[in-house]
Amino acid sequence: MKIQAIGVVGAGVMGIGVAQNLAQTGHQVILVDISEDILDKAKQEIRNNIRFQGFFQKSDKTETPDSVLNKIEFSTNYKFLENVDFLVENVTEKWDIKREVYPLIDSICPADCVFAANTSAIPITRIASVSKRADKIVGIHFMNPVPMKPMVEMIRGYHTSEATIETAKQMLTQMGKECIIVNDSPGFVSNRVLMLTINEAVFLLQEQVATAEDVDKIFKSCFGHKMGPLETADLIGLDTILFSIEVLYENFNDSKYRPCPLLKKMVDAGLHGKKSGKGFYVYQ
Numbered sequence: 212m213k214i215q216a217i218g219v220v221g222a223g224v225m226g227i228g229v230a231q232n233l234a235q236t237g238h239q240v241i242l243v244d245i246s247e248d249i250l251d252k253a254k255q256e257i258r259n260n261i262r263f264q265g266f267f268q269k270s271d272k273t274e275t276p277d278s279v280l281n282k283i284e285f286s287t288n289y290k291f292l293e294n295v296d297f298l299v300e301n302v303t304e305k306w307d308i309k310r311e312v313y314p315l316i317d318s319i320c321p322a323d324c325v326f327a328a329n330t331s332a333i334p335i336t337r338i339a340s341v342s343k344r345a346d347k348i349v350g351i352h353f354m355n356p357v358p359m360k361p362m363v364e365m366i367r368g369y370h371t372s373e374a375t376i377e378t379a380k381q382m383l384t385q386m387g388k389e390c391i392i393v394n395d396s397p398g399f400v401s402n403r404v405l406m407l408t409i410n411e412a413v414f415l416l417q418e419q420v421a422t423a424e425d426v427d428k429i430f431k432s433c434f435g436h437k438m439g440p441l442e443t444a445d446l447i448g449l450d451t452i453l454f455s456i457e458v459l460y461e462n463f464n465d466s467k468y469r470p471c472p473l474l475k476k477m478v479d480a481g482l483h484g485k486k487s488g489k490g491f492y493v494y495q
């Protein structure tokens with residue numbers, strides 16, 4: 212049976228992509244965030260993304276921004292999540308924020324609803340500890356931009372049941388995606404490696420060993436990567452990078468995860484990367 216109604220909590224970089232991808236694959240979506248302004252921005256961003264995709268892809272000719280947006284209900288009221296079959300949580304990468312969300316959705320969503328935590332580094336077992344349905348919590352680490360990335364990292368928490376893994380796999384298949392399943396550990400596989408790489412690249416910039424352009428060029432020209440670490444950081448969001456490396460630092464108590472002071476300074480200065488218009492590079 213198709214999973215139909217999906218709740219998406221958090222309408223930032225990832226929530227927008229997840230909601231758009233779900234609507235484009237025929238799901239009814241309820242997208243929840245904390246302010247109308249954020250939801251208006253999300254609506255506009257999805258509209259722009261669909262137009263942009265239309266230019267570059269031979270996508271479904273009947274798909275228009277309105278046909279996609281009609282499948283998404285935007286709300287600041289969690290009550291609208293009371294009938295969802297599956298929920299993807301994409302709120303800010305801060306434990307104090309995530310820990311408040313799970314008891315709330317527990318009390319509103321149907322008892323059999325699976326919750327997928329889209330997090331960069333917070334352990335899934337820790338997230339499950341603040342919920343009453345630990346067996347129904349799974350990590351789905353979506354890649355950015357979500358509609359363009361066919362692979363995700365799925366994380367099995369300590370209590371995640373096989374039935375939950377199967378439901379999450381079905382959800383991903385419906386979205387046109389595949390997964391690689393890993394066991395729970397802070398940062399999982401992808402971000403335990405990537406966050407250290409990005410943080411070290413920021414140290415190189417801080418120490419004036421190379422310019423941002425040259426750091427990235429070395430990864431692209433020498434290693435054949437599509438993007439360098441600093442471009443990747445701008446795409447992810449420098450605030451999310453900082454929060455993730457802080458999660459790794461707290462969880463492992465290992466100084467190798469100490470955030471670079473330049474990264475902290477940039478986040479304090481509001482240079483959050485592509486989403487704020489400026490990070491290591493400037494965006495129009």
Ligand code: NAD
Nearest residue numbers: 221222223224225244245301302303304329330331355447
């Ligand atoms: P973001 O900062 O762009 O968006 C977070 C959104 O959550 C904001 O719109 C914020 O208003 C909202 N929010 C905060 N508290 C909320 C609450 N109580 N209820 C509802 N909404 C709330 O962050 P993002 O980049 O979209 O990241 C979201 C999650 O996905 C994080 O855990 C992050 O680590 C993870 N992630 C990010 C990326 C990436 O490339 N940015 C990739 C994979 C996973």
